[in-house]
Amino acid sequence: MKIKLERKEKKNKVKKVPTVKVGTHKKTTTALWILLLISIAFGVYKNFTAIDQHTTHEKKIIEQRVIDTNKIESFSRNFITVFYSWEHNQKALDQRTEKLKDYLTEDLQILNADMVRTDIPTNSTVESIQFWDIKSIDKNNFEVLFTVNQTIREQDKKQTVDSAYTLTVHLDDKENMVIIKNPTVNSIPVKSNYKPKASDSDGTVDVKTTEEIDSFLKTFFKLYPKANEKELSYYVNNHALKPINKEYQFLELASSNYSLKNDQVVAQISVKYIDPLTKTIQTSEFYLILQKLKNWTIINY
Known part of the structure; x- marks a missing residue:
């Protein structure tokens, strides 16, 4: 006796993939939006705070203590x-x-x-x-x-x-x-070895002008120690030299160096006086600016 077996084909079952529906009203979405807004607000706050702190730092005043x-x-x-x-x-x-x-x-x-x-x-x-x-x-x-x-x-x-x-x-x-x-x-400062550069006439003032200036300065420095303000005004412009009211006696124009700058003469001179009180010879050094207006005039000292 033959038994006939019939084989039924199995149908493949398709598994159902779970899906999550996202909607604007879900709790998770709302929480994410809140977190984002908080992050933005915190960032803005930190930025402004940093600017304020920087500005405060720049305006800080350092107090100095002055000691007598x-x-x-x-x-x-x-x-x-x-x-x-x-x-x-x-x-x-x-x-x-x-x-x-x-x-x-x-x-x-x-x-x-x-x-x-x-x-x-x-x-x-x-x-x-x-x-x-x-x-x-x-x-x-x-x-x-x-x-x-x-x-x-x-x-x-x-x-x-x-x-x-x-x-x-x-x-x-x-x-x-x-x-x-x-x-x-300890030790104290001692004499320096520094030697100033010697000042010489640079040849910009000719011989004739040099003789004129020498003559003018000799006349002026003979009068200078005893001259009052009015008398000085004939030789000095804008009170460049003030009265000294001394009894010094003019001895000589010891040295003189002249150089021309624009229309003015720079004069470096040494003048020797005798002090009748101490009986000593005093040598004074002057750095003068001269200009010839109507006559030679000292315009700066």
Whole structure:
């Protein structure tokens, strides 16, 4: 017996892909819009805030503290006078130590305790003090450069000593002062090796004009020391030189250099006078601008 099997074809089932419908009224969309608006608003706020801060920075005014160094100099002078003066006896040394408490910090008082002892055979007197510089280190501290001239006596011997030092003064907000750095050996400015360029006539003023100017200046400088304002007005324009009211006697025109600039002559001259009071010869140097109007005239000094 044959059994016939019939095979039925299976139909492929198509899976259904889930879809999400997006609408303007959905909660997710609304949240995204809110987040976007907040981000934009925050960005605008930060931008304006940055501009405001920058503007404020540019308008900031730096206050400068003006210090009158006269009080620092006076305080330092009083200290130096005490510090570099002493006598060879216990009572005087004790008085010196007590006075220094008004100027030195406690640490510096201890540091200087053995500077002058009773077994040191010298006496010292401050003859003069000269200040060379007082400069600000910071807001409250100032460095003082000075020289002190002392007379040192040891029994029958006597000598003069010049020394240079720096010390540091602290100035508090109430403008009270204290020495915070001990006088420390230093040096002072000495003569420079600088040599100014020699000034010579450049040939722009001819010989005849040079003779005219020489003659004019000799006449003027003979009269100049005693001349009043009215008399000077014949030689000087716009009060370029003022009366000096001296009894100087004209000696000579020691040197003269002339150069022509436009229609004016630049004159560098040295004039020698005798001072009848001191009996010395004084040499004065003048830098004048001359111009020939009706006559030669000094128009600037």
